[in-house]
Structures are given as C-alpha cells and as structure tokens.
Amino acid sequence: MREHGIRTVGVCGAGTMGAGIAQVCATSGFSVVLYDAFPEVLPKARERIEQDTERLVQRGRLDPEARSQALQRLQTAESLEVLAGCDLVVEAAPEDLNLKKDLFTRLAAVAPHAILATNTSSLSVAELAAVTALPQRVAGLHFFNPAPVMALVEVVRAPQTAPEVVERLVAFARALGKTAIVAKDSPGFVVNRVNRPFYGEGLRLVGEGLADCATVDRAAREAGGFRMGPFELMDLVGIDVGYAVAQSFHQAFAGESRFRPHPLQREMVLSGRLGRKTGRGFYDYTKPAPEPQPLPLPQPHPGPYAVAGSTALARELSGRLRERGFEVVELSGPPDRALHVAAAFEAEVEDRDRKRSLVTALDRHLPDDAALLVACTNAAAGECAGWVQHPDRVAGYATLPPLADRKLLEWTAHERARNDPTPYLAALGLPLLRVGDAPGGVFPRILAALVNEAAFAVGEGVASPQDVDLGMRLGLNHPYGPFAWAERAGVRAVAGVLDGLRDYYGEERYRLAPLLRRARWLGRWPHP
8 A cells, every 4th residue: 555545536526627637646546536416527528638648648748558547547427426435535626615515515424434635726624624524534635727737736734634634645646746735724725825916916006007017017027037927817817717816815814905806807807808718808819919029228328337235236236237347336335425427326125214324325425417226126216316405316226136037127217307217227238127116116016025925824824935935836837936036035125125115005915924024134034
C-alpha cells in the first residue's frame, strides 16, 4: 500500500474540472470512478479525456501503452452507490453550497470509510464537513484549472479535519505529480485570496482616471513581469464571475474595505460586457486587437545628474546612470551645498519624513532650470511639489528595485509642472509609460497590495510564507511569490508604498498588516 493508502478515487461531477481531475488520477496509476448526477454528460466527459490523453501521446508526454492502461482504469457511474469502495472521493460539483451539502450527506452514508474532499475554491470546508457523521475525514482538495496542466493543489484543513487526513492528501497530491500547499479553511484559501488586490487596485486606478485598462495591463506585464494584466485576466475569466467572487469576499470578510467590489464591475455586468465570452469586456474582441506600439524614448539629456537617497533604489539609479556613461553626483542625504546638475533623482522610497527633508533640500540647492525627479512610490508628484519653492520643476517616476527586472519606467507629472521631464528620465534607458499622479503608480501599487494581503493571510494562520509563495507562482504564474518579491524590492520600500496610499486616500484598506509592519522594523521578514 502506498504512503497515502489510496488506490481508488471517486470523482463527483463530470464537468471540465471533474473530468480533468479524473484524467490526472487515471494517468497517475489510480483506479477512478467518475460520477455525475446527469448521466448524459458522462460519455462527453470520457470522450474529452480520451481526446486530451491522445494529444499528450502525440506530443510525446504520455506513452501510448500508459494511455491505454489509464483509460482502462477509468469507469463512469450513474449511481452514487458505485463509489462505496473508494478510498478517496473528490467532489467537483458546481459552486452551490446547498447542492454540495446534500452531496456530502449522501457521500458520508455511501462511502463511510473514504476521505471526502471538496474541490471548492470559495465555500467553507467546515460547513460541508458539519453535515457528515465523521467531519474529521473531510478536507479541501482544490485543483486549479486545467487540472491536468496546473502544478498546484491546495490541501485545505478545516477545524475538524484530522491531521492524518491532511498528510495523506498531501502525499496523494504528490503522487499525482503536483505540488501541494496546506491552507487553513478561510475565504479564498491562499491563492484566490492573496490575488484579490491584483484586480482591485487595477479597477481603482482606472475608476479614478489614473490610467486606462491598456496602461494598467502594460505596466503589470512589462514593469511587473505578470503574464497578463488584471483587465486581460478579468476578460478571460468573465467579469460576471469576478464580480460575484468580489461580492462573496466582501461579505465573507464582514465588509472589510480591502475586498470591496468596484462600481466598474457592476457597470460592466449590467451592460452585458462580460469579457471574451460575450465578445466585449474591458476590451473589444469583435475586431482584431491593435498591435502594441513601442513606448516612446526621447533622446536622453547629457546631464550631469544627482541621485539622492540612502536606499537600494538610489544605489541602482546611480549605477545604471554611470553604466550608460553619465556623470553622477551621489548624495546619501540632503545636500548642504549647490548642485551643478541638469536634474536630480530623489530616491527615498521608504520613509516619508526623510523624503520631505530630502526633496526640500534638493529644491534649495539645484539650479533654477534643473529638473527635480521625485520617486512617486510613496508620495504623489503633486504632494512633493507642494513642499518646495519651485513646484514647476517637479515631476515623478514610480518603480521598485531591482531595475534589472523592469522593462519600462512609469512616470507622472502634476498640474503645475513646467517642462517635459522625459529627456532626463530617458537617461535610465527604460521605455517610458505615463500614468496619473498618485502614490505607487501602477506596478508598485499592485505589488504592495499583494504583499500586504499575503502578510495578512500568514498572520491569520492561513498558510506559511513558503506555501503562499509557492501557491502564487504555481497557481497564477506570478514571477515571484509575494514574500520573495518583497525581499527583492525591499520590505521597507513596499511598506512605503502603502504608507503613501493610506496618507493619500485616508483609507484603512491600505493599513499595514502586522507582519509587514514587523518586517519594516527589521528590514526583512521575521523568521518564526
């Protein structure tokens, strides 16, 4: 007997997800019984599995003999009672709580010795377990779509779930060739919860006129390295689906402002613009997509330049300018003498009080015609302009280190700005994308909110930092997990973005999670 003690797997629900789970189990050597309450869907599910496995053979990813054996191990069932001999039953029915409760009540009677697992992505595992006589053998086993392709499985422990059941399900997921992370039963578990700000901050940026959908998506892809931007992803998933999930989260977290649905989602749903499935969403799919245009990069100003700040970003800016052949004056703090430079990059992205001292001192010591380029990571350009005697020279840029990860530089200007700052910004050699004037730009804002939600989740015992990072990389193809990403960018810089947003908006949604607050004190994530 294998470590997990599972030989036969029952799958309840023969839709796309259920059929995918059945396929994974069968090709991994398990006997599978696939059941659906509507028997007419079973032949279609088997046909889909046969076609998918044939494609795997054609691509050289599955041996023809192994395919034949897998299909022999797969049987379909029109009666729930056929699942009586299963060691594990995975429920993959539609996301309807009452439907799932009824199914679990019946499964507990039919398969009294089996582990009962739900593939739900949003419902309470504890509530499903409570309708059974033995809630200790009920857990979540959340596969990601498409199940045969995605490497991640979330094993969800409810308060009643026996530790042995969690261990067996983790071993089972590994036997399927998957990576398992363990999550506490809470709304959205790990991946769906931590990723909420990816959509929420994108919607706020567009709703406030700080950027359009294409600008947000481009910044997410090219500054952040995400495979898709939030609006591209919402169109793919379905805007109605995303809106329903947002409402569910907001209710589950008792009206917590971080999860508040955006009016733009409601507007899109009411207008019938639901994304790719209706031909129109945030983008129009009824006509060919326009070719992405290269971002403008003007001729760089010859300098010289000053870079001021004691942060990692300041060191990177100085190094990048020097590598590109520009003369650089480095300042670790406020200058005390005149600076004979064409422009100064202010790079205090961690502490707003230090930032104000640095910006005001730079303004006093720069030539009248010099540009002052402030880091808008933790303050708007307009706010910085309000601190100085020459507000018309101030423009802003928004980024986080390491600059080697960035394929563009976000920049902004405020209402009183005098000159075009782009020749000075172009000295960094990154394509320039203009965004509206608010702290954090696009990518730094989205990243900071993701990191903060991850810190809230870990602080609440939902999962370990390591499992959160694994989940976000494997479940959503993020370039880095939020904890590793914050270490790369600097936890103090990430916290600075949230400080700037909270001061700008006056909203609790940007308050620091206690774990992130402790990390800022230390300059790194605290070890357990």
